[in-house]
Amino acid sequence: MSVLPTAELHLHIEGTLEPELIFALADRNGIELPYADVEALRLQYRFTDLQSFLDLYYSNMAVLRTERDFADMTRAYLTRAAAAGIRHAEIMMDPQAHLSRGISLATCVNGVASALAHSEEEFGISTELISAFLRDEPAEEALAVLEELLAMNAPIIGIGLDSAEVGHPPSKFTGVFERAHEAGLKCIAHAGEEGPPEYIWEALDVLKVSRIDHGIRCMEDEELVERLAAEQTPLTVCPFSNVRLRAVDTLADHPLPRMLERGLNVSVNSDDPAYFGGYVDDNFAELRPLFGLTDNQLRQLAENSVRSAFVTDARRRELLAEIAAWHSGR
Ligand code: ADE
Numbered sequence: 203m204s205v206l207p208t209a210e211l212h213l214h215i216e217g218t219l220e221p222e223l224i225f226a227l228a229d230r231n232g233i234e235l236p237y238a239d240v241e242a243l244r245l246q247y248r249f250t251d252l253q254s255f256l257d258l259y260y261s262n263m264a265v266l267r268t269e270r271d272f273a274d275m276t277r278a279y280l281t282r283a284a285a286a287g288i289r290h291a292e293i294m295m296d297p298q299a300h301l302s303r304g305i306s307l308a309t310c311v312n313g314v315a316s317a318l319a320h321s322e323e324e325f326g327i328s329t330e331l332i333s334a335f336l337r338d339e340p341a342e343e344a345l346a347v348l349e350e351l352l353a354m355n356a357p358i359i360g361i362g363l364d365s366a367e368v369g370h371p372p373s374k375f376t377g378v379f380e381r382a383h384e385a386g387l388k389c390i391a392h393a394g395e396e397g398p399p400e401y402i403w404e405a406l407d408v409l410k411v412s413r414i415d416h417g418i419r420c421m422e423d424e425e426l427v428e429r430l431a432a433e434q435t436p437l438t439v440c441p442f443s444n445v446r447l448r449a450v451d452t453l454a455d456h457p458l459p460r461m462l463e464r465g466l467n468v469s470v471n472s473d474d475p476a477y478f479g480g481y482v483d484d485n486f487a488e489l490r491p492l493f494g495l496t497d498n499q500l501r502q503l504a505e506n507s508v509r510s511a512f513v514t515d516a517r518r519r520e521l522l523a524e525i526a527a528w529h530s531g532r
């Protein structure tokens with residue numbers, strides 16, 4: 203069975219650090235990890251909520267020291283993503299999580315960007331880079347990092363907002379997003395993952411984002427669902443992530459089918475695939491039989507990702523043609 207060609211719009215590059223690579227990078231950099239081996243590290247991958255995951259996610263980043271480390275992590279993702287059917291990827295990174303450890307912006311940005319620069323020729327995957335800001339840190343810090351990214355002419359297409367959601371509403375970052383819009387950057391934000399539907403309203407109306415990451419809690423607000431459906435706002439949904447972080451009880455309880463039924467513009471993404479049990483193809487492999495997704499519905503999900511991507515019209519047409527070819531070959 204041929205793999206569904208799709209775009210991945212919700213991926214944190216630091217969330218692709220597989221345990222084996224964490225150990226290899228620790229070894230290379232002379233860092234002692236607080237785990238005996240890969241298996242002992244894997245045993246930590248049981249989360250009770252978003253924060254319990256974030257604690258491990260940030261702590262594992264200690265192994266990323268050099269440009270080469272960031273490039274190796276990125277290439278490992280691209281290799282796996284190619285097998286998963288990813289044909290275009292919009293990749294978030296968390297610069298503040300590296301700056302706070304004494305790693306320069308140039309090291310992390312150039313490391314990831316150097317691998318992305320060869321992605322089309324090496325993997326056939328077109329890519330874009332997005333700088334995400336940590337919403338549980340002060341907005342002033344995010345603004346300072348944004349200014350530094352702009353000053354160094356960093357190869358980013360946009361900005362996002364991630365990390366611990368509850369208690370950190372989008373409106374806290376109004377000034378940062380105003381500056382990003384002014385600089386011509388695309389704007390996206392995590393909202394409605396653990397946080398309430400009000401955060402989705404704010405991300406749309408205050409931050410004026412063009413995409414919502416997750417957004418699953420929109421289903422609690424009928425007026426919001428109607429608006430998102432009418433405006434076809436992209437919602438980059440991550441089913442495995444929502445189960446692992448206990449935003450939903452089980453995959454069978456995931457709102458994805460109901461979101462599709464309501465005509466929402468949803469796509470399937472992996473978020474932090476090394477931590478949540480798999481990549482986009484793994485998500486589809488479980489979702490398909492569980493919800494009895496038809497080929498038409500799979501096509502719809504892939505087309506949604508492509509029409510929501512920050513690509514040229516020409517690239518969008520190419521990607522849609524690949525999806526159509528997949529469909530006609532079924
Ligand atoms: N950073 C990495 N993954 C995240 C997620 N699922 N939600 C918020 N911040 C994140």
Ligand code: ZN
Pocket residue numbers: 212213214364392415473
């Ligand atoms: Zn995310």
